[in-house]
Amino acid sequence: MENVHTLAAFNMGIDTHQEPVVYMREDCHVCVAEGFNASSRVLVTNGSHMLIATLNVVERHVLEAGRVGLSKIAVQRLRASDGDEICIGHAPVLHSLSHVRKKVFGHALSAFEMREVIEDISAHRYSDMEIASFLSVCAGGRLDLDEIISLTQAMVACGKRLTWPGEARIFDKHCIGGLPGNRTTPLVVSIASAAGLTVPKTSSRAITSPAGTADTMEVLTTVDLPLDRIQAIVAETGACLAWGGAVNLSPADDLLIRIERALDLDGEGQLIASVLSKKIAAGSTHVIIDIPVGETAKVRTRQQADRLASLFTEVGQACDIFVRCVMTDGSKPIGRGIGPAEEAKDLLAVLKNEPGAPRDLRQRALHLTANLLDLADNTGLDAAMRKAVEILDSGQAWQQFQRILRAQGGIKALPQAAYQHRQLAVRSGVLMSIDNRRLSRLAKLAGAPLDKAAGLRLFVEVGDRISPDQPLFTLCSESTGERDYALEYYRQNQDIFVIQESV
Numbered sequence: 001m002e003n004v005h006t007l008a009a010f011n012m013g014i015d016t017h018q019e020p021v022v023y024m025r026e027d028c029h030v031c032v033a034e035g036f037n038a039s040s041r042v043l044v045t046n047g048s049h050m051l052i053a054t055l056n057v058v059e060r061h062v063l064e065a066g067r068v069g070l071s072k073i074a075v076q077r078l079r080a081s082d083g084d085e086i087c088i089g090h091a092p093v094l095h096s097l098s099h100v101r102k103k104v105f106g107h108a109l110s111a112f113e114m115r116e117v118i119e120d121i122s123a124h125r126y127s128d129m130e131i132a133s134f135l136s137v138c139a140g141g142r143l144d145l146d147e148i149i150s151l152t153q154a155m156v157a158c159g160k161r162l163t164w165p166g167e168a169r170i171f172d173k174h175c176i177g178g179l180p181g182n183r184t185t186p187l188v189v190s191i192a193s194a195a196g197l198t199v200p201k202t203s204s205r206a207i208t209s210p211a212g213t214a215d216t217m218e219v220l221t222t223v224d225l226p227l228d229r230i231q232a233i234v235a236e237t238g239a240c241l242a243w244g245g246a247v248n249l250s251p252a253d254d255l256l257i258r259i260e261r262a263l264d265l266d267g268e269g270q271l272i273a274s275v276l277s278k279k280i281a282a283g284s285t286h287v288i289i290d291i292p293v294g295e296t297a298k299v300r301t302r303q304q305a306d307r308l309a310s311l312f313t314e315v316g317q318a319c320d321i322f323v324r325c326v327m328t329d330g331s332k333p334i335g336r337g338i339g340p341a342e343e344a345k346d347l348l349a350v351l352k353n354e355p356g357a358p359r360d361l362r363q364r365a366l367h368l369t370a371n372l373l374d375l376a377d378n379t380g381l382d383a384a385m386r387k388a389v390e391i392l393d394s395g396q397a398w399q400q401f402q403r404i405l406r407a408q409g410g411i412k413a414l415p416q417a418a419y420q421h422r423q424l425a426v427r428s429g430v431l432m433s434i435d436n437r438r439l440s441r442l443a444k445l446a447g448a449p450l451d452k453a454a455g456l457r458l459f460v461e462v463g464d465r466i467s468p469d470q471p472l473f474t475l476c477s478e479s480t481g482e483r484d485y486a487l488e489y490y491r492q493n494q495d496i497f498v499i500q501e502s503v
Contacts, residue, residue, distance in 0.1 A: 005030040007068035009046070009075075009084040016071040018258055019128045020044070020053035022088070023069030025060050030068075030088050041091040041127065044068075046078040052091045052125050077124070096120045097130065103137045111150040118154035122252040131259045135270060143269030148311060149318045151269060155250045155277035156319075160227060162200065162249070162283040164234075170283050171197045171372055174275050175290035176308070177209050177266070178298025180440045181335040181358075181458075183343040184290070185213045186241055186401065187350055187365035187392075192372050193239035194391050194400035200234045202244035202282050204253070204274070207260050208298075210443035210455055214243040215340040216347070219452045222409035233407040241404060249281035250274075266298065272311055279321060286322045288372050292330025296436040299330065326371050328364065332434050332462045335361040339448035339455015339476065341414050351398040360461075366392065417453040417476035419483045423490065425470045429499040431460055438496045442475075445486035451478040466499050 007030065012023055022044055024031050036042065040055040053074055063069055068086050070078065080086065096116040099109055109117070117134060120126055126134070143151065164170055173188045185201060193199045203213035203223075217223050223243040225233070230247060233240045245254040253274045260266055279287050289312050292298070293305045309325035316323035335346040335358040349357035350365065366388045373384035391397050405411045439456070447454030459471045466472075475490075477483040490496070 005033065005088050006085050007088060008066055008082075009078075009080045009086045010063065010067045010069050010082055011075050011080070012069040012071060014071045016073055018073055018255065020051050020074035020077060020124070021056055021071040022053045022074060023056050023058050023063060023071075025063050025065065026057050027060060031057065034090060043089045043091045044074065044078065045087040045089075046080045046084055049078045049080075051077050054127055094120055094125055100130070100134050100137065103142070104133070108144055109147055109150065111146075111153070114147065114150040115154040115157065118151070118158055118252045121255055122158040124255075128259055128262075131255065132263060135256060135259055135263065135265060135267065138269055139265055139267030141268055143267075145311065145314060148269045148272050149315050151273040152277050152280070152315055152319055155252050155273055156280050159251045159281055160248045161281050162227065162231065162247075164198070164200075164283050168198055169376065170285050171199050171287070171376060172201060172279050172282065172284040173199075173288040173290065173368060173372055174279070175292070176271060176275070176298060177207070178436065179292040179294075179330050180210060180333040180338045180436055180443065181343055181346065181361070182290075182292065182333075182364070183211070183213065183216055183335065183347050184361065184365040184368055186217060186347050187361070187397070188369045188372060189239050189241055190351060190397040190401040190404070191365070191369045191388050191391050193237065193404075194396045195373060195387060197238070197372065197376055198234065199239040200230060200282055200284075201239065201241050202230070202247065202249060202278060203241070204244055204257060204278065206449045207257050208264055208266050208440070210338050210440050210448035211340045211343050212449065213241070214245075215449040215452070216343045217241045218243070219341050219344050219414055220412055221405040225408065233404070237400070237403045237407050239400070239404055240408065242408070244278050244282070250277040253277055268308065268311070272308075272315055276312070276315055276319060276321065276323075280319055284321060286372075286375050287316070287324070288368060288375065289323060289325045290328055290368055291325055292328050294330030294332070294436065296438075297330030302327070322375070324371060324375055326368060328367070330436070333436060333439060333458065334358070334364060336458045337455065338439065338443045338458070339446070340452040341417075342455045342457050342476065344414055351392075351401050353393060353395070353398075362392075415453040417478060419477045419480060421475045421483060421487060423472050423475060423487075425466045425468055425472050425497075425499065426494075427499055427501065428467050429465070429501045431462055431464045431466050432498045432500045433462060434498075435496045438493050442486055442490055442493075442496065445482065445489050446475055446477045447479070447482045451482070454478055454482065460497070472497055
């Protein structure tokens, strides 16, 4: 490389999440010689390790002369120690950014162009701002069918793939989200694998919700598992409940999800590609997609749901994976817990057949499992439902869930929130509705899903008759700041719970 300069590494100890940042003095000879300014993209090399980073310029007293500061993720990826000789040069021009600009102006991307974009994102060549630009121009139905197929295939091609012996049929289930408390996946996996299906479930963390399956499972057991360990667990138990991001399956997806979470964005095409790329990379051959439909769910109308189901099915066919979409009620929250630990309590109650277990969570999980069993055996939904109920009621599903947890490293004790606030009703009447979106927002402001014990526990259901001073929910948080922040949001949005006065 031409015009490469060296500086001594210095760990700044600054957490910049997953975006590498380097820091240089305002009078640094490298900046002067190369014309670097704040936010310039630079190529940084330490021996055989290299990355593209964003430059921040600092005042002279912050860094000693001759040093380059590194953020924590930059130190990690460069495997750098203080004093290492770090080479700094201009970042290569990314041709794929021209494809993003092409999309900005409303033009469709070819399979080759989509592949170039995803390859560069997977290789950490894009800044967070550039990833955000790509996601934004793809959101809002701006990807056509061919682009979604190309995006899905590109995301699969950039990561590892799980393989399974012989001509095994591999089953999976996914919910598109948007419904607080809808933690059916661990239940479906436990029942279906107890019935003999192979279900190697690799899940994502939450994007726009207070918890994802991986977030909830992480409070119960180890989910950060290498590929060979996942394969051994599935060979032993027929299933697993792991975090997909730990095994480099569709790695671009995890980079995109991180930015989607910050943007609170979950575009249609990206959603489909995200879900199916993970399933294909995990070796799945048959998948059930749960699409909740409701006024305050992610999908609000049956027309939208039908369009999404059609796209899922067509993309699945193009990628040689069989997809069945199931429309479900998305008008209200599921279960009583919202947030990783609270949702874990609900799924354990259902598996143990406890008297107070949430009935809606149980019935929803059985319905989805019946679809998966029917997909496998073609015996009809009624027969499949009877089989699912028998496995759950007999305790076989609970035993199978424990087997999976033990194989993944053991069963953890559930965390307890440091602060709990019980919110009471202020009027009487019938609870007509609960706003899913704003309820999720309330749980997220309390700290979920990053704080595993944070979230909500509901005491009421739609249709209940409410009395003044009756508990509506308990808010769980790990700090007083998050508690107060969430409660202030609730005070400004008390119509999350619509209570109609009695006549």
